[in-house]
Amino acid sequence: MEHRDDIGAKLGMWVFIFTEILLFGGLFLVYAVMRSRYSTDFHHAAHHLNAFIGAINTVVLLVSSATVAMSITAVQKGNTKLAVNLLLLTLLCAAVFMVNKYFEWGHKIHIGLYPGSDLMITLNHGEVMFFSLYFFMTGLHMLHLIIGGIILTIVLVKVRSGTINANRYVLMENGGLYWHLVDLIWIFLFPLLYLIT
Amino acid sequence: MTEEITHHPEPSYLVDTGKRKGLMAWLTSTDHKRIGLMYLFAIMVFFVIGVILGEMMRLELFWPGQQFYGPQTYNGLFTIHGIIMIFTVVIPGLSVVFGNFFLPILIGAKDVAFPRLNLFSFYLFILGAAIAVSSQFMGNGPPDTGWTFYAPYSIRTHTNVVAAVFGAFVLGFSSILTGLNFIVTIHRMRARGMTFFKMPLFPWAVYATSWIQVLATPIVGITLLMIIAERWLRIGFFDPALGGDPILYQHLFWIYSHPAVYIMILPAMGVITEIIPTFAQRNVFGYKAIAFSSLAIAGVGYFVWAHHMFTSGMSVSARWIFSLLTFLVAIPSAIKVFNWVTTMYKGSIDVKPPLLFALGFIWLFMIGGMTGLTLGSLAINVHVHDTAYVVAHFHYIVFGGVGFAFFAAVHYWYPKMFGRMYNFKRANWAFVFLFVGFNLLYFPQFIIGYMGMPRRYFDYLPQYTFGHQLSGLGGLLLGIGVIIMLQNLFSKKGAKAPDNPWGGNTFEWRIASPPTVENFDELPEMGENDRPYDYK
Numbered sequence: 001m002e003h004r005d006d007i008g009a010k011l012g013m014w015v016f017i018f019t020e021i022l023l024f025g026g027l028f029l030v031y032a033v034m035r036s037r038y039s040t041d042f043h044h045a046a047h048h049l050n051a052f053i054g055a056i057n058t059v060v061l062l063v064s065s066a067t068v069a070m071s072i073t074a075v076q077k078g079n080t081k082l083a084v085n086l087l088l089l090t091l092l093c094a095a096v097f098m099v100n101k102y103f104e105w106g107h108k109i110h111i112g113l114y115p116g117s118d119l120m121i122t123l124n125h126g127e128v129m130f131f132s133l134y135f136f137m138t139g140l141h142m143l144h145l146i147i148g149g150i151i152l153t154i155v156l157v158k159v160r161s162g163t164i165n166a167n168r169y170v171l172m173e174n175g176g177l178y179w180h181l182v183d184l185i186w187i188f189l190f191p192l193l194y195l196i197t
Numbered sequence: 198m199t200e201e202i203t204h205h206p207e208p209s210y211l212v213d214t215g216k217r218k219g220l221m222a223w224l225t226s227t228d229h230k231r232i233g234l235m236y237l238f239a240i241m242v243f244f245v246i247g248v249i250l251g252e253m254m255r256l257e258l259f260w261p262g263q264q265f266y267g268p269q270t271y272n273g274l275f276t277i278h279g280i281i282m283i284f285t286v287v288i289p290g291l292s293v294v295f296g297n298f299f300l301p302i303l304i305g306a307k308d309v310a311f312p313r314l315n316l317f318s319f320y321l322f323i324l325g326a327a328i329a330v331s332s333q334f335m336g337n338g339p340p341d342t343g344w345t346f347y348a349p350y351s352i353r354t355h356t357n358v359v360a361a362v363f364g365a366f367v368l369g370f371s372s373i374l375t376g377l378n379f380i381v382t383i384h385r386m387r388a389r390g391m392t393f394f395k396m397p398l399f400p401w402a403v404y405a406t407s408w409i410q411v412l413a414t415p416i417v418g419i420t421l422l423m424i425i426a427e428r429w430l431r432i433g434f435f436d437p438a439l440g441g442d443p444i445l446y447q448h449l450f451w452i453y454s455h456p457a458v459y460i461m462i463l464p465a466m467g468v469i470t471e472i473i474p475t476f477a478q479r480n481v482f483g484y485k486a487i488a489f490s491s492l493a494i495a496g497v498g499y500f501v502w503a504h505h506m507f508t509s510g511m512s513v514s515a516r517w518i519f520s521l522l523t524f525l526v527a528i529p530s531a532i533k534v535f536n537w538v539t540t541m542y543k544g545s546i547d548v549k550p551p552l553l554f555a556l557g558f559i560w561l562f563m564i565g566g567m568t569g570l571t572l573g574s575l576a577i578n579v580h581v582h583d584t585a586y587v588v589a590h591f592h593y594i595v596f597g598g599v600g601f602a603f604f605a606a607v608h609y610w611y612p613k614m615f616g617r618m619y620n621f622k623r624a625n626w627a628f629v630f631l632f633v634g635f636n637l638l639y640f641p642q643f644i645i646g647y648m649g650m651p652r653r654y655f656d657y658l659p660q661y662t663f664g665h666q667l668s669g670l671g672g673l674l675l676g677i678g679v680i681i682m683l684q685n686l687f688s689k690k691g692a693k694a695p696d697n698p699w700g701g702n703t704f705e706w707r708i709a710s711p712p713t714v715e716n717f718d719e720l721p722e723m724g725e726n727d728r729p730y731d732y733k
Contacts, residue, residue, distance in 0.1 A: 008310050008385040015377045019415045026419035026449060030434055033445060116431035125440025132432040132439075136423075 006170040013174040017181050020144070024185055027137050031192060034129040041126020046197045048113060049134070050104065054194035057100050058186065064093035065183045068152065068176045075159060078166045087156040090179070094149045101142060105135075134193055141185055148182045151175045203696050207713040209616065214714065227312035228714060232319050233298030234614065237607075239323065240294060241683075243285040248679060250278040255638075255672040258665045261657055271655030272341035273356070277333055279344025280361055284368045285326045287599045288457055291464035292410075293322070293375055295606050296403045298614060300379060302705045302712065303397050305388025305721040310381035314374055321371035329364025332357040343653060345454075348435035348446040352427045359428055362421045369414045369421075372460075376410030379403055388704075390723035397703045397729040398487050402467025405491040409456045409463075409498070417453030420446070444509055451502035459498040461595060463491055465602030466533055469555050472609050473537050475701040476552035477544030480730045483536040490529035497526040507578045516575055523573035530566055534559060549699065550624035554605030557632050561597025565590060568643065583653075585664075586646030589639045597635060604631070604682065611686065612694035616711040623685040630678030637671030702731050 035042050071086035108131075112119035115132050123131075155175040158164040164172050208214055210230045213222040223231055254274050257265050266274075297315065301308050309315050333339045340361045342351045351358050383404050387396060423446075426432040433439030435446040474481045481487065503511060503519040537559060546552070568590040571577050581587065612618055642650075645664035650657055657665070697706040704721055705712075 003308075005310065005385055008381050011384060012311060012314075012377055012381045015380055015411055019373050019377070019411055022412060022415035023419050026416045026423075029449070030423075030445065033442070034434075034440070038440065115426075115433070120431075121439075128433055129440045132434065135430075136426055136432060140422075 009170045009174060010177075013177055017177060020181055021185075024137075024140070027133070027140070028188070028192075031133050031137070034126070034133065035196075038124075038126025038129060041124045042130050043196055044124075045127040045130035046194065048108070048131075049194050051194045051197070053100055053104060054190050057097050058190045060093045060096050060100075061183045061186050064090045064097075065180050067093065068179050071159075072169065072172055072176050075164060075169050075172060076166055080159060080162075080165075083159050084156060087152060087159065090152060091149060091156070094145060094152075097145065098142070101138065105138075137189055137193070141182070141189060144182050144185065148175075148179045151178055202693055203709070205709040205713065207709075207715075207718070209709065209711040210714045211616075211711055225316075227308070227316050229297050229301050229308050229312065229315060230614075230712060230716075232315050233294050233296075235319060236289065236293040236297060236322070239326070240286055240289060243281050243326065245679070245683075247278055247282040247286060248676065250274055250281070252672055252676055254278065255665075255669045257655055258657070259669040260666075261659050261662055263656060266655075268655045269338075269341060272343075272653070273333075273339035275653055276340050276343050276361075277330075280329055280365065281326075282595075283344055283457075284329065284365050285322075287461045287595055288368075288372060289322060289375075290461060290599055291468060291603055291606060292379070292403060292406055292460070293318075294603075295399075295468065295610065296375075296379060296406075296464060299610065299705055300382060300400055300403050301386070302708065302716050303400050303703055304383065304386060304391060305704055305717065305723075306382065306386040307715050307717070307720070309378050310385055311378050314378055318371045318374040318378070321367055321374070325364045325367030325369075325371060327364070328367060329361050332360035332364065335360060345450060346421075346424060347450075348424070348427070348443040349437075351424055352436060359425050362424050366418055366421045369418045372410045373414045373418075376407035376414075379407040380411065383407075388721050388723055390725075390727070394485065394488070395723050395727065395729055398470040398481065398484065398491075399464070399467040401488045402463045402470070402491050405495040406460050406463040409460050409495050413453045413456035413460075413499070416449060417457075420449040420453070423449075444506070447506050447509060448503070451505045452499075455502040455505065456495075456498050458595070459494055461599045462530075463494060465558070465599045466491070466530075468602050468606040468609070469537060469558055470533070471701075471703065472551050472555045472605055473540050474730045474732060475609075475699050476547050476549060476555075477541045478547070478700065478732050479540055479544040480728070480732050481536065482539040482542075483532075484729070486532055487536055490532045493529040494526060497522065497529070501526055504573050504578075507575060508582045520573050520575050524570060527566060527570055530562075534563060547699075549608075550619075550621055550628065551605050551609035551699070553625060553628045554601050554608060557628065558598060558601040558605060561593050561601055561635065565593030565595075565597055568593065581646055583651060584646035585642040585650040585652055588652045589642035589646060592639045592642075597639075601631075604628075607686065609699070610705070612698045613705055613710050613712070616694050616709075617689070617691040618694050618698065619685050619691050620688070623681060627678050627682035627685060630674050630681060632678075634671050634674030634676070634678050638668050638675055639671070641665075641667040641671075703729060 067086045067089045071083045071090065074083035074086060108114060113131060114120065115135055120128055120131065152175055155164065155172050158171065210228055213219065215222060217225060223235060226232065254271065257263075257271060297309070335357050338356045340354070340356045340358045342354060342356075342358060346358065346362060383396070383400060423432065423434055427435060431439070434441045435443050437443065470481060470487055501519055501523045503515060504523045507516055507519075568586070572581065572587065572590055608619070608624055641664040645661045646652075648661065650661045650664070694710040696708065696710050699706070707721070708717060
């Protein structure tokens with residue numbers, strides 16, 4: 001009973017993307033409430049974030065969105081080798097992002113700026129809220145980045161084996177869509193956390 | 198009404214025809230009918246557990262003073278009773294059982310859009326329920342926060358809040374994926390010629406429900422994760438000591454949990470809309486009104502959440518706006534009630550068990566709905582918030598409404614699902630015990646609540662004793678009704694069911710009882726002049 005419906009598959013993926021946006025939406029709601037309540041503290045606390053590294057991460061993710069989109073076009077044109085290489089490039093970008101994040105978080109944890117730390121309890125309420133939001137939102141984003149990486153790895157395997165090919169690539173489109181979501185969430189996080197100084 | 202038994206050569210879906218046999222054939226099946234039955238069995242088990250927990254509460258409340266267990270145990274009881282009933286019984290409820298089983302058939306499809314995702318949703322459901330129930334047996338004791346998990350207590354209590362909350366999170370994921378599946382199914386797999394406005398009304402109800410599942414559940418998902426982050430990481434969003442706000446929790450929680458009650462009731466109303474035309478042998482009155490009212494309930498239902506928070510300190514403007522919207526959302530529900538009653542007018546009424554339960558639904562739903570309006574009035578709410586009045590209101594709507602609709606659906610579609618009839622007399626007796634027991638259990642709660650009896654209290658002042666004892670008696674009768682009903686439905690002595698025992702007109706009554714694996718020998722089509730309900 002081979003039932004193939006590419007339009008249905010894409011519709012399902014779009015609905016799922018919508019639910020992910022709403023999931024993060026709850027956090028953006030908390031951000032909005034806390035920032036309107038503690039706007040000065042947020043402004044001060046944001047100075048602890050390195051906007052340069054944040055900008056690099058933004059560029060890295062934008063590039064990765066481009067490479068994954070290009071790899072889909074490569075599959076559509078039957079160029080498996082190019083598609084695989086572009087997917088590998090995408091995953092490399094993801095790795096770079098994670099390494100940057102590791103250093104960012106590592107530094108903050110090292111100087112005691114993390115939820116529940118002794119230092120955190122001494123800070124102003126607004127600053128505590130800012131850092132809590134920073135860790136929760138970037139942490140949840142990181143989780144989705146890892147999930148996206150796993151999805152794209154599965155796609156890569158299937159492109160190499162030929163399961164995904166020029167006549168059958170909806171799985172890859174859906175995977176790419178998920179990756180674009182991960183990118184989009186970061187595009188919102190970056191200015192809200194890093195650029196409010 | 199066709200009484201003859203048609204012989205169908207193809208095996209029914211109940212027969213194992215694939216590689217696996219027995220239990221494994223069921224647990225690995227992606228057949229929407231088998232998945233629907235597995236959900237039915239699981240939900241029935243959770244329902245019975247929930248009823249037992251409820252009866253245990255009624256037992257302690259029968260006399261003032263402490264007889265059997267103290268406040269800590271009682272608080273744990275009403276918490277797990279709520280978690281099980283809400284998250285594992287009524288929210289999945291009619292959608293996952295009858296939506297799974299009958300949505301594809303009613304729109305003329307062989308299965309849902311994503312059958313493997315469907316099975317995955319079922320496993321998430323079982324996993325989530327298991328995690329939630331595990332909260333009862335681990336380390337620091339069952340959670341005592343109520344199913345609403347309000348901060349700051351849910352942050353501070355040492356009991357197993359994380360297990361319960363994470364269980365609910367997994368259950369939410371299951372709900373989202375089911376909703377997604379049904380939305381794509383309805384958009385992509387309707388029979389040729391079946392436009393949206395030629396779809397029967399149960400699929401319409403499932404459609405509206407699915408949108409709520411998809412759009413509202415993620416908010417509670419993230420809120421529950423925030424509770425875990427509060428407890429494990431001291432994130433502080435709801436902790437005033439760190440700059441947070443407990444009222445923020447209430448807003449986030451109710452932004453989902455109010456639409457959630459529409460997830461519960463919409464499929465229930467959809468079933469009633471299927472049953473009444475069949476047993477009145479008349480076209481449903483106001484097809485488009487019912488279809489649009491489902492969407493209206495889903496839509497307006499997003500904007501009323503703060504009526505759970507009238508006493509939390511909101512501004513007077515916020516309060517009257519939410520009160521007004523609460524009154525508005527009652528209008529589409531009332532439209533449905535008018536349409537059901539009008540459908541029966543001058544119809545050829547056949548009082549079989551499904552109709553009995555459907556009529557019981559209308560009575561109980563109206564009481565529940567109207568007391569929702571009194572609760573939505575600001576002046577009254579101040580006095581009855583957090584009293585037994587609220588408990589009575591939501592049990593009328595959820596148990597009287599969703600519960601009785603569930604029973605109605607079981608009795609309506611039982612012959613189709615299992616290929617057997619059940620004993621009508623026993624079903625009618627079950628209904629009598631359930632209906633009388635239900636009203637005796639919950640109506641006194643309105644009165645003692647109005648007189649000041651708080652909710653979630655294990656003990657009370659002597660003046661409420663008579664009300665509690667009436668309730669206790671009602672609970673006993675209700676329990677007997679549940680036993681009679683289950684015993685009747687599980688009895689295997691029923692006669693073989695014809696394809697169309699009730700003279701229904703929708704697609705499920707044109708196929709075998711029970712259906713074959715592929716539902717239809719030939720996929721049906723709808724012509725220009727075909728209508729979903731085609732009675733005289």
